[in-house]
Amino acid sequence: MFKLIEKLEKEHILSKEELVALIDQHNNTEISNFLFKKAREVKEYYYGKDIFIRGLIEFTNYCKNDCYYCGICSSNKNVARYRLTKDEILSCCELGYDLGFRTFVLQGGEDPWFNDERMVDIVSSIKIKYPDCALTLSLGERSYESYKLLKDAGADRYLLRHETANPEHYSCLHPQKMSSEHRKECLLDLKSLGYQFGTGFMVGSPYQTIENLAEDLIFIYDIQPQMVGIGPFIPHHETRFANFSGGTVELTIFLISILRLILPTSLLPSTTALGSIDEFGREKAILAGANVVMPNLSPTQVREKYMIYDNKVGTEDDALTSLENIKRKIESTGNKVVVSRGDAKTTN
Numbered sequence: 001m002f003k004l005i006e007k008l009e010k011e012h013i014l015s016k017e018e019l020v021a022l023i024d025q026h027n028n029t030e031i032s033n034f035l036f037k038k039a040r041e042v043k044e045y046y047y048g049k050d051i052f053i054r055g056l057i058e059f060t061n062y063c064k065n066d067c068y069y070c071g072i073c074s075s076n077k078n079v080a081r082y083r084l085t086k087d088e089i090l091s092c093c094e095l096g097y098d099l100g101f102r103t104f105v106l107q108g109g110e111d112p113w114f115n116d117e118r119m120v121d122i123v124s125s126i127k128i129k130y131p132d133c134a135l136t137l138s139l140g141e142r143s144y145e146s147y148k149l150l151k152d153a154g155a156d157r158y159l160l161r162h163e164t165a166n167p168e169h170y171s172c173l174h175p176q177k178m179s180s181e182h183r184k185e186c187l188l189d190l191k192s193l194g195y196q197f198g199t200g201f202m203v204g205s206p207y208q209t210i211e212n213l214a215e216d217l218i219f220i221y222d223i224q225p226q227m228v229g230i231g232p233f234i235p236h237h238e239t240r241f242a243n244f245s246g247g248t249v250e251l252t253i254f255l256i257s258i259l260r261l262i263l264p265t266s267l268l269p270s271t272t273a274l275g276s277i278d279e280f281g282r283e284k285a286i287l288a289g290a291n292v293v294m295p296n297l298s299p300t301q302v303r304e305k306y307m308i309y310d311n312k313v314g315t316e317d318d319a320l321t322s323l324e325n326i327k328r329k330i331e332s333t334g335n336k337v338v339v340s341r342g343d344a345k346t347t348n
Protein backbone atom coordinates (compact mmCIF):
# COMPACT_ATOMS: atom_id res chain seq x y z
CA MET A 1 0.00 0.00 0.00
CA PHE A 2 2.88 2.40 0.75
CA LYS A 3 4.17 1.77 -2.79
CA LEU A 4 0.72 2.60 -4.16
CA ILE A 5 0.75 5.94 -2.33
CA GLU A 6 4.20 6.69 -3.77
CA LYS A 7 2.90 5.79 -7.22
CA LEU A 8 -0.05 8.15 -6.74
CA GLU A 9 2.30 10.94 -5.66
CA LYS A 10 4.38 10.43 -8.79
CA GLU A 11 1.72 9.72 -11.41
CA HIS A 12 -1.24 11.62 -9.86
CA ILE A 13 -3.74 8.88 -10.73
CA LEU A 14 -4.26 5.18 -10.12
CA SER A 15 -6.57 2.63 -11.72
CA LYS A 16 -10.06 2.29 -10.27
CA GLU A 17 -9.08 -1.02 -8.63
CA GLU A 18 -6.00 0.53 -7.05
CA LEU A 19 -8.00 3.48 -5.75
CA VAL A 20 -10.59 1.14 -4.25
CA ALA A 21 -7.82 -0.84 -2.52
CA LEU A 22 -6.30 2.36 -1.15
CA ILE A 23 -9.57 3.91 0.05
CA ASP A 24 -10.39 0.62 1.74
CA GLN A 25 -7.44 1.26 4.08
CA HIS A 26 -8.81 4.52 5.47
CA ASN A 27 -9.09 3.11 8.98
CA ASN A 28 -5.51 1.85 9.01
CA THR A 29 -3.57 4.34 11.15
CA GLU A 30 -0.13 3.56 9.75
CA ILE A 31 -1.24 3.94 6.14
CA SER A 32 -3.31 7.06 6.93
CA ASN A 33 -0.37 8.74 8.66
CA PHE A 34 1.92 7.96 5.73
CA LEU A 35 -0.64 9.37 3.28
CA PHE A 36 -1.29 12.50 5.40
CA LYS A 37 2.45 13.19 5.60
CA LYS A 38 2.85 12.93 1.83
CA ALA A 39 -0.16 15.21 1.28
CA ARG A 40 1.17 17.78 3.78
CA GLU A 41 4.57 17.77 2.06
CA VAL A 42 2.97 18.39 -1.34
CA LYS A 43 0.76 21.17 0.04
CA GLU A 44 3.77 22.81 1.70
CA TYR A 45 5.90 22.47 -1.41
CA TYR A 46 3.46 24.65 -3.33
CA TYR A 47 1.84 26.79 -0.65
CA GLY A 48 4.15 26.69 2.37
CA LYS A 49 2.26 27.25 5.61
CA ASP A 50 -0.33 29.48 3.93
CA ILE A 51 -4.03 28.83 4.38
CA PHE A 52 -6.45 30.92 2.33
CA ILE A 53 -9.67 32.32 3.70
CA ARG A 54 -12.86 32.86 1.72
CA GLY A 55 -15.74 34.92 3.07
CA LEU A 56 -18.89 32.86 2.61
CA ILE A 57 -22.15 34.74 2.09
CA GLU A 58 -25.19 32.45 2.11
CA PHE A 59 -27.48 34.89 0.37
CA THR A 60 -30.66 32.86 -0.27
CA ASN A 61 -32.09 29.64 1.09
CA TYR A 62 -34.89 29.47 -1.50
CA CYS A 63 -34.31 26.49 -3.76
CA LYS A 64 -36.28 25.07 -6.67
CA ASN A 65 -34.53 21.72 -6.38
CA ASP A 66 -35.49 18.87 -4.13
CA CYS A 67 -32.19 17.07 -3.52
CA TYR A 68 -33.04 14.25 -1.12
CA TYR A 69 -30.17 14.97 1.28
CA CYS A 70 -30.48 18.73 1.65
CA GLY A 71 -32.23 20.50 4.52
CA ILE A 72 -33.25 23.50 2.36
CA CYS A 73 -34.77 21.34 -0.40
CA SER A 74 -37.98 22.68 -1.92
CA SER A 75 -40.22 20.09 -0.24
CA ASN A 76 -39.13 21.09 3.28
CA LYS A 77 -41.99 23.38 4.25
CA ASN A 78 -40.55 24.04 7.73
CA VAL A 79 -37.70 26.19 6.45
CA ALA A 80 -38.03 29.93 7.13
CA ARG A 81 -36.97 31.20 3.71
CA TYR A 82 -34.92 34.38 3.26
CA ARG A 83 -33.14 36.37 0.56
CA LEU A 84 -30.49 39.00 1.26
CA THR A 85 -30.91 42.27 -0.63
CA LYS A 86 -28.13 43.62 -2.81
CA ASP A 87 -27.33 46.18 -0.09
CA GLU A 88 -27.16 43.45 2.55
CA ILE A 89 -24.80 41.44 0.35
CA LEU A 90 -22.61 44.51 -0.18
CA SER A 91 -22.57 45.15 3.60
CA CYS A 92 -21.32 41.56 4.13
CA CYS A 93 -18.52 42.27 1.63
CA GLU A 94 -17.63 45.54 3.36
CA LEU A 95 -17.39 43.83 6.72
CA GLY A 96 -15.39 41.00 5.17
CA TYR A 97 -13.01 43.37 3.40
CA ASP A 98 -12.29 45.17 6.68
CA LEU A 99 -11.58 41.80 8.33
CA GLY A 100 -9.01 40.99 5.61
CA PHE A 101 -10.99 38.81 3.20
CA ARG A 102 -9.98 39.14 -0.46
CA THR A 103 -12.31 36.46 -1.80
CA PHE A 104 -16.07 36.45 -1.40
CA VAL A 105 -18.18 33.38 -2.10
CA LEU A 106 -21.85 33.95 -2.89
CA GLN A 107 -23.64 30.67 -2.25
CA GLY A 108 -27.32 29.89 -2.30
CA GLY A 109 -30.09 27.54 -3.22
CA GLU A 110 -31.18 27.56 -6.86
CA ASP A 111 -33.40 30.59 -6.50
CA PRO A 112 -35.03 31.82 -9.74
CA TRP A 113 -35.58 35.27 -8.17
CA PHE A 114 -31.85 35.81 -8.63
CA ASN A 115 -32.16 35.83 -12.42
CA ASP A 116 -29.35 36.94 -14.72
CA GLU A 117 -30.26 40.61 -14.54
CA ARG A 118 -30.20 40.70 -10.74
CA MET A 119 -27.08 38.54 -10.44
CA VAL A 120 -25.16 40.56 -13.05
CA ASP A 121 -26.02 43.73 -11.11
CA ILE A 122 -24.80 42.19 -7.82
CA VAL A 123 -21.62 40.72 -9.35
CA SER A 124 -20.63 43.92 -11.15
CA SER A 125 -21.36 46.07 -8.08
CA ILE A 126 -19.10 43.89 -5.92
CA LYS A 127 -16.32 43.91 -8.52
CA ILE A 128 -16.50 47.70 -8.98
CA LYS A 129 -16.26 48.25 -5.22
CA TYR A 130 -13.63 45.55 -4.57
CA PRO A 131 -11.51 45.20 -7.73
CA ASP A 132 -8.71 43.57 -5.76
CA CYS A 133 -10.97 40.74 -4.59
CA ALA A 134 -11.90 37.48 -6.28
CA LEU A 135 -15.58 36.67 -6.52
CA THR A 136 -16.75 33.07 -6.40
CA LEU A 137 -20.29 32.03 -7.23
CA SER A 138 -22.05 28.87 -6.13
CA LEU A 139 -25.56 29.13 -7.52
CA GLY A 140 -26.09 25.64 -8.90
CA GLU A 141 -26.96 24.72 -12.48
CA ARG A 142 -27.53 27.55 -14.97
CA SER A 143 -27.33 27.85 -18.74
CA TYR A 144 -24.09 28.46 -20.65
CA GLU A 145 -25.40 31.95 -21.52
CA SER A 146 -26.06 32.71 -17.88
CA TYR A 147 -22.59 31.55 -16.80
CA LYS A 148 -21.16 33.71 -19.60
CA LEU A 149 -23.06 36.82 -18.52
CA LEU A 150 -21.86 36.35 -14.94
CA LYS A 151 -18.29 35.83 -16.08
CA ASP A 152 -18.45 38.94 -18.26
CA ALA A 153 -19.82 40.83 -15.25
CA GLY A 154 -16.65 39.95 -13.34
CA ALA A 155 -17.18 36.60 -11.57
CA ASP A 156 -13.83 34.81 -11.27
CA ARG A 157 -14.67 31.39 -9.86
CA TYR A 158 -17.58 28.96 -9.64
CA LEU A 159 -18.20 26.07 -7.26
CA LEU A 160 -20.50 23.26 -8.37
CA ARG A 161 -20.06 19.90 -6.72
CA HIS A 162 -20.77 17.04 -9.09
CA GLU A 163 -22.10 15.22 -5.95
CA THR A 164 -21.36 11.77 -7.41
CA ALA A 165 -19.86 10.84 -10.77
CA ASN A 166 -21.96 7.68 -11.02
CA PRO A 167 -25.31 8.36 -12.78
CA GLU A 168 -27.14 5.57 -10.92
CA HIS A 169 -25.91 6.77 -7.57
CA TYR A 170 -26.85 10.31 -8.62
CA SER A 171 -30.42 9.17 -9.24
CA CYS A 172 -30.58 7.72 -5.70
CA LEU A 173 -29.86 11.19 -4.31
CA HIS A 174 -31.90 13.41 -6.63
CA PRO A 175 -35.35 13.57 -8.24
CA GLN A 176 -35.65 12.30 -11.78
CA LYS A 177 -35.57 15.72 -13.41
CA MET A 178 -32.02 16.28 -12.19
CA SER A 179 -29.20 14.39 -13.87
CA SER A 180 -25.54 13.68 -13.42
CA GLU A 181 -25.04 14.33 -17.14
CA HIS A 182 -26.41 17.85 -16.91
CA ARG A 183 -24.35 18.65 -13.84
CA LYS A 184 -21.21 17.49 -15.66
CA GLU A 185 -22.15 19.56 -18.73
CA CYS A 186 -22.42 22.63 -16.50
CA LEU A 187 -18.91 21.97 -15.20
CA LEU A 188 -17.57 21.72 -18.75
CA ASP A 189 -19.33 25.00 -19.62
CA LEU A 190 -17.73 26.71 -16.62
CA LYS A 191 -14.34 25.36 -17.57
CA SER A 192 -14.66 26.42 -21.22
CA LEU A 193 -15.70 29.93 -20.15
CA GLY A 194 -12.43 30.31 -18.26
CA TYR A 195 -13.76 30.23 -14.71
CA GLN A 196 -11.48 28.89 -12.02
CA PHE A 197 -13.91 26.16 -11.11
CA GLY A 198 -14.45 23.77 -8.27
CA THR A 199 -16.32 20.54 -7.93
CA GLY A 200 -16.68 17.92 -5.21
CA PHE A 201 -18.91 15.45 -3.43
CA MET A 202 -20.27 14.34 -0.08
CA VAL A 203 -18.46 11.54 1.69
CA GLY A 204 -20.67 8.77 3.07
CA SER A 205 -23.81 9.85 1.24
CA PRO A 206 -26.61 7.27 1.19
CA TYR A 207 -25.94 4.27 -1.08
CA GLN A 208 -22.36 5.43 -1.82
CA THR A 209 -19.84 2.61 -2.36
CA ILE A 210 -16.06 2.69 -2.33
CA GLU A 211 -16.23 2.12 -6.10
CA ASN A 212 -18.31 5.30 -6.40
CA LEU A 213 -15.62 7.21 -4.50
CA ALA A 214 -12.94 5.86 -6.85
CA GLU A 215 -15.10 7.01 -9.78
CA ASP A 216 -15.36 10.47 -8.18
CA LEU A 217 -11.59 10.70 -7.91
CA ILE A 218 -11.09 9.62 -11.52
CA PHE A 219 -13.73 12.11 -12.71
CA ILE A 220 -11.93 14.87 -10.80
CA TYR A 221 -8.56 13.90 -12.27
CA ASP A 222 -10.08 13.93 -15.77
CA ILE A 223 -11.77 17.32 -15.45
CA GLN A 224 -8.83 19.00 -13.60
CA PRO A 225 -10.61 21.61 -11.47
CA GLN A 226 -8.70 24.27 -9.53
CA MET A 227 -10.77 23.58 -6.40
CA VAL A 228 -12.34 20.48 -4.86
CA GLY A 229 -14.75 20.68 -1.94
CA ILE A 230 -15.58 17.50 -0.10
CA GLY A 231 -17.27 17.07 3.25
CA PRO A 232 -19.07 14.35 5.15
CA PHE A 233 -22.75 13.79 4.42
CA ILE A 234 -24.66 14.78 7.57
CA PRO A 235 -28.32 13.78 7.83
CA HIS A 236 -30.97 16.47 8.20
CA HIS A 237 -33.96 15.43 10.30
CA GLU A 238 -36.54 16.84 7.86
CA THR A 239 -35.30 14.96 4.79
CA ARG A 240 -35.96 11.43 3.59
CA PHE A 241 -32.39 10.55 4.61
CA ALA A 242 -32.98 11.58 8.24
CA ASN A 243 -32.22 8.07 9.53
CA PHE A 244 -29.19 7.30 7.39
CA SER A 245 -25.77 7.40 9.00
CA GLY A 246 -23.42 10.22 8.08
CA GLY A 247 -19.91 10.23 6.61
CA THR A 248 -16.88 9.92 8.88
CA VAL A 249 -13.98 12.26 9.54
CA GLU A 250 -11.49 9.45 8.90
CA LEU A 251 -12.72 8.70 5.40
CA THR A 252 -13.13 12.40 4.52
CA ILE A 253 -9.60 13.40 5.47
CA PHE A 254 -8.17 10.28 3.84
CA LEU A 255 -9.85 11.38 0.59
CA ILE A 256 -8.60 14.97 1.02
CA SER A 257 -5.06 13.59 1.14
CA ILE A 258 -5.61 11.49 -1.96
CA LEU A 259 -6.98 14.59 -3.73
CA ARG A 260 -3.86 16.56 -2.74
CA LEU A 261 -1.75 13.92 -4.51
CA ILE A 262 -4.08 13.82 -7.54
CA LEU A 263 -4.15 17.61 -7.94
CA PRO A 264 -1.03 18.92 -6.15
CA THR A 265 -1.75 22.65 -6.62
CA SER A 266 -5.49 22.51 -5.98
CA LEU A 267 -7.39 24.54 -3.45
CA LEU A 268 -8.92 22.09 -1.00
CA PRO A 269 -11.23 23.48 1.68
CA SER A 270 -11.42 22.18 5.19
CA THR A 271 -15.21 22.30 5.28
CA THR A 272 -17.74 23.44 7.88
CA ALA A 273 -19.33 19.99 7.66
CA LEU A 274 -16.09 18.45 8.99
CA GLY A 275 -16.05 20.95 11.85
CA SER A 276 -19.68 20.09 12.54
CA ILE A 277 -19.12 16.38 13.17
CA ASP A 278 -15.80 16.70 15.00
CA GLU A 279 -14.56 19.59 17.14
CA PHE A 280 -11.12 19.18 15.54
CA GLY A 281 -12.34 18.10 12.10
CA ARG A 282 -11.06 21.23 10.37
CA GLU A 283 -7.61 21.00 11.98
CA LYS A 284 -7.38 17.35 10.93
CA ALA A 285 -8.21 18.29 7.33
CA ILE A 286 -5.48 20.96 7.28
CA LEU A 287 -2.98 18.43 8.56
CA ALA A 288 -4.13 16.10 5.79
CA GLY A 289 -3.39 18.63 3.01
CA ALA A 290 -6.34 21.06 2.91
CA ASN A 291 -5.40 24.72 2.34
CA VAL A 292 -8.63 26.75 2.37
CA VAL A 293 -11.20 27.66 5.02
CA MET A 294 -14.44 29.49 4.43
CA PRO A 295 -15.59 31.45 7.49
CA ASN A 296 -19.17 32.67 7.36
CA LEU A 297 -19.86 36.35 6.62
CA SER A 298 -23.64 35.96 6.49
CA PRO A 299 -25.64 38.13 8.90
CA THR A 300 -26.13 36.29 12.22
CA GLN A 301 -29.95 36.48 12.00
CA VAL A 302 -30.10 34.36 8.82
CA ARG A 303 -27.44 31.77 9.65
CA GLU A 304 -29.68 29.28 11.35
CA LYS A 305 -32.01 29.39 8.34
CA TYR A 306 -29.29 28.05 6.03
CA MET A 307 -29.40 24.68 7.73
CA ILE A 308 -28.51 22.19 5.01
CA TYR A 309 -27.75 19.53 7.65
CA ASP A 310 -28.31 19.14 11.40
CA ASN A 311 -25.97 20.67 14.02
CA LYS A 312 -24.09 22.97 11.62
CA VAL A 313 -21.36 24.79 13.58
CA GLY A 314 -21.02 28.55 13.85
CA THR A 315 -24.67 29.47 13.33
CA GLU A 316 -24.66 31.70 16.42
CA ASP A 317 -21.38 33.48 15.71
CA ASP A 318 -20.88 36.83 14.02
CA ALA A 319 -18.32 37.29 11.23
CA LEU A 320 -15.49 38.39 13.53
CA THR A 321 -16.04 35.45 15.90
CA SER A 322 -16.17 32.98 12.98
CA LEU A 323 -12.88 34.35 11.67
CA GLU A 324 -11.15 34.38 15.05
CA ASN A 325 -12.23 30.80 15.81
CA ILE A 326 -10.91 29.63 12.49
CA LYS A 327 -7.63 31.57 12.80
CA ARG A 328 -7.02 29.99 16.20
CA LYS A 329 -7.66 26.53 14.79
CA ILE A 330 -5.32 27.10 11.85
CA GLU A 331 -2.54 28.46 14.04
CA SER A 332 -2.82 25.39 16.27
CA THR A 333 -1.77 23.30 13.26
CA GLY A 334 1.38 25.38 12.67
CA ASN A 335 -0.11 27.09 9.61
CA LYS A 336 -1.17 30.71 9.10
CA VAL A 337 -4.04 32.60 7.50
CA VAL A 338 -2.97 34.87 4.65
CA VAL A 339 -4.70 37.97 3.32
CA SER A 340 -4.79 37.48 -0.45
CA ARG A 341 -7.08 36.39 -3.25
CA GLY A 342 -5.54 32.94 -2.93
CA ASP A 343 -5.47 31.87 -6.56
CA ALA A 344 -4.42 28.34 -7.40
CA LYS A 345 -0.81 27.91 -8.46
CA THR A 346 0.14 26.01 -11.57
CA THR A 347 2.62 23.17 -11.61
CA ASN A 348 4.51 24.49 -14.65
Ligand code: SAM
Nearest residue numbers: 069070108109110139140161232233234308309
Ligand atom coordinates in the same frame (compact mmCIF):
# COMPACT_ATOMS: atom_id res chain seq x y z
N1 SAM B 1 -27.30 25.31 -4.82
C1 SAM B 1 -25.89 25.26 -5.00
C2 SAM B 1 -25.49 23.94 -5.61
O1 SAM B 1 -26.34 23.11 -5.84
O2 SAM B 1 -24.31 23.78 -5.92
C3 SAM B 1 -25.10 25.55 -3.75
C4 SAM B 1 -25.74 25.26 -2.44
S1 SAM B 1 -25.76 23.54 -1.98
C5 SAM B 1 -26.69 23.59 -0.48
C6 SAM B 1 -24.07 23.30 -1.46
C7 SAM B 1 -23.64 21.89 -1.14
O3 SAM B 1 -24.15 21.48 0.12
C8 SAM B 1 -24.09 20.80 -2.06
O4 SAM B 1 -23.28 20.75 -3.19
C9 SAM B 1 -24.02 19.54 -1.18
O5 SAM B 1 -22.88 18.75 -1.50
C10 SAM B 1 -23.91 20.10 0.24
N2 SAM B 1 -24.94 19.50 1.11
C11 SAM B 1 -26.28 19.59 0.99
N3 SAM B 1 -26.89 18.84 1.93
C12 SAM B 1 -25.91 18.27 2.67
C13 SAM B 1 -25.91 17.37 3.78
N4 SAM B 1 -27.03 16.89 4.29
N5 SAM B 1 -24.71 16.99 4.28
C14 SAM B 1 -23.56 17.47 3.76
N6 SAM B 1 -23.50 18.31 2.72
C15 SAM B 1 -24.67 18.70 2.17
